[in-house]
Amino acid sequence: MISPELALPLSLAFPLVGFVAIWLLDKRPNWREAATLATAVVLLALAIVVFQAVGAGARPAYVLFEVVSGLPIAFEAEPLGAMFGLVASGLWLVNSLYSIGYMRGHGEKHQTRFYMCFAIAIAAAMGVAYAANLFTLFIFYEVLTLSTYPLVTHKGDAKARHGGRVYLGVLMATSIGLLLPAIAWTYAIAGSTDFAPGGLLSAHAEAARPVLGLLLALYAFGVGKAALMPVHPWLPNAMVAPTPVSAFLHAVAVVKAGVFSILKIVVYVFGVDFLHETGASAPFVWIAGGSILLASAIAMHKDNLKARLAYSTVSQLSYVTLGAMLAVSAGVMGGALQIAAHALGKMTLFMCAGAIMVAAHKEKVSELRGLGRTMPITFVCFFIGAVSIVGVPPLAGSWPKFFLMLGAADAGQIAMIGVLMLSSLLNVVYLLSIPAVAFLKPAKGADAPLEKEWYAGPLYDGRNALPRDPVKEAPPFCLIPIILTATGAIVLFFFSGALYDYLLPLTETGR
């Protein structure tokens, strides 16, 4: 068995080995995909080693070298990072299966480049997960941005170029313009950028206090990947990418790296107690709440399926930011659980959207009428994912909402309980309406007058239905990953207690 200390650098190095292997196997697609899958399996095994070691109370650490005096590239796994590493590497494996089905089914070009960039992106995500200081986190954060740019612009047409420009523009502008000075400022105050239990800055309270709110603002908006409004436009624009990219990177790796960073910064740089005591994070509770509702409202207006899911992601990411900014332990716990739960749910939804594109070539919600009968498995899984995101037991998404409401009550932000309730209702409207349309509406053109009964859904008696369409699902490489994540969303509900215990050290120094 590999020691967890060694597993940290290996989980960064191994995807790079995979990168080279994919490059060399350019001309032999089957071997190339085998290389991706093998890398993913090894990476998952490494992440499990780290996860277990952290669960046993160890804090495996590895220092690569010092770049500038006082700024080493260093890794240290703690519960939150170990969880994120496990989620990212596990879902990469699932997504690699899905990519094979999607990219081949869709006949995409430049597949070697696609898999190569994916390998670098996952290495960067692991780097973010295991970073022991802000400096290391920033390095891998930027690598993640740059390595996903070719994936976003994969198609290479005018639309992809524009999307890529916004993607890179917003992410680079926020990270260089806000995050970098925030890190430098933190270093200037604390003489270090190490993540410290209880908060790096709380140990230098005197120097930090006057600029605390400003610093928090720099971090909150500087981590553009957390998509806190108004720095969210990169996310809808990233939807020009092939669906596996949207499913994995823009529902799991990239966006979760963002909210993970926010959570980590709040817990280990500011310190939950310090923020609670100074009240510096209170304005951001409202900004996150506003972001939750506003993004949901926009999502309702989107007919394009991926755009709707993207705005739903913006909204759901702000749950994590909200949890962090509440500055109480229940909020942090809710945010941490949301990272895992939303990853499973939203990835299921995106993979379903991709499966619909591959099998039925439909991209708009309004085109999905009657498709539930041709693609029953896909839409059942979509339903499961959507219900999980709404937050209904027995699905994984219900626990984070519970803890967030608890946290809002603890923090005295009663209004946020209302925001969370309202948001769940909005989720019902814009997410559950999709399987409803697919299952309960007849296929388009069957009966024109039915247009009026758009929202009549459950009341419709099916009298005018066309003969049942033959079942035509996406290829198994697409379908199996969807079933896996949908099942995962159910299973995680029952294991959330274990995950809660696992993450408990995170809140020990909190209130």
Added chain:
Amino acid sequence: MNLMAQLPVLPVVIPFVAGALALLLPKGRAPWAWATFVSWLSFLASALLLREVAATGPVSYHLGDWPPPWGIEYRIDLANAIVLALVSGIAAAVAPFAYESVRAEIDERQSPYFYAAFLICVSGLLGVTATGDAFNIFVFLEISSLSTYALVAMGGRQDRRALTAAFTYLVMGTLGATFFVIGVGLLYHATGTLNLADLHLKLAGQHNRVVEAGFAFILVGIGLKLAMFPMHLWLPNAYAYAPSAVSAFLAATATKVAVYVLVRFFYSVFGLDFAFLGDALTYVLLPLGVAGMFVASLIAVFQHDVKRMLAYSSVGQIGYMLLGLSFGTREGLAAALIHLVNHGLMKGALFLAVACVVYRLGDHRCAAFSGLARRMPVTTWAFVLSGLSLIGVPGTVGFVSKWYLLEASFAAGHAWAAFMIVASSLIAVLYVGRVVELMLLREPPEQGPLSEPVKEAPLSMLIPMWALVAANLYFGLRTEFTAGFAEQAAAALMTVSGGR
């Protein structure tokens, strides 16, 4: 005679003598081989010197054994040892690169003259850096400038505009040198000495009009040479129309040497006790540095010619160095020195990449870069990586520079300056990103002379270019030779100048 004892003067003397000899060589490959060999020798000498200075402290060499302050002293401490290593290192990378590039862009009959001028230029820049004598600085400044005018003008075969660019440069450069020598003359009048260390001793406590006027003349003169905004007007055209290899060499070295001279006069000659210096830092360097960072960078965004774009970017990047200097703190000085070296590395790599494009496509306008990733992938990725370095992405030297500048701003209590620095970096994202997008995401031109199929640049160009790109990445992660030495050098300079 022990050769090692002569080490401080060798980097300067070798190319100087060799430059004259290059004129005697037949046209063709011989002058190039000679220049490459000599620039490597010079680099070797500089590297040995840097090692010696880092191990044992400053070295003093008395030219012709005349003791200072009467004789000319070569005084090498860490500050100029780093600059010597940078200049000779860039020369050692550009010289092998130049063969193909120069053959394509310059009349073959001129090749002995070209390499002679190149070596003399290297020698001049190294001389300015190595010497410890104010008048000797002027002499070498003129030697390097005169050869530079000739080198720029040799671009005239490709583009006649090189001639006017060289002439403008000549006028402005001569003005700068004249201002400088008047300043040195005034200082001589006030002190009776030309030796820098001696000047520092004799200037101590002098706060009169003569010294202040001398300071002002030197500041303006060197300001012209280093293209301090708004005295940069000679630079964009000179860099754009010079032969590509010359642009790469000059962009990486010439203005950096001038910045070094400014540092030397500020901290080793005048010192922070000289009240006028504080005012100059706050009221001249700081606003002009910030203005350059923004105005020149914004102009760069709208250039259609990639060489001009990089040239304007250089003016902007010099703004960072001036900003670092203007804090008047040890951290700020260290940041300026670090950026001086790092910027040399990134601009050298970028201009070499452009030179590869010019070699194959004969054009350095944006249109030539369209779809380049398909046509010249190795060159494209060199440009992309050094472009990321220019932006300041972590893992590159550009990031190290930014980090030290940011820390210096916060340490000096100028938090606003930190935001100026990152805001200006974002403009760099725009102008670099524009070209990168063209290269990666556009199709090659379909009509016209640019549409003809091209191959990747030859290995003799790719290897030196990638050596500089590798330096950008290596020194972005291991900084003991760049930032480590620069911090020590800054600490030593601050001790002399009486700062903290």
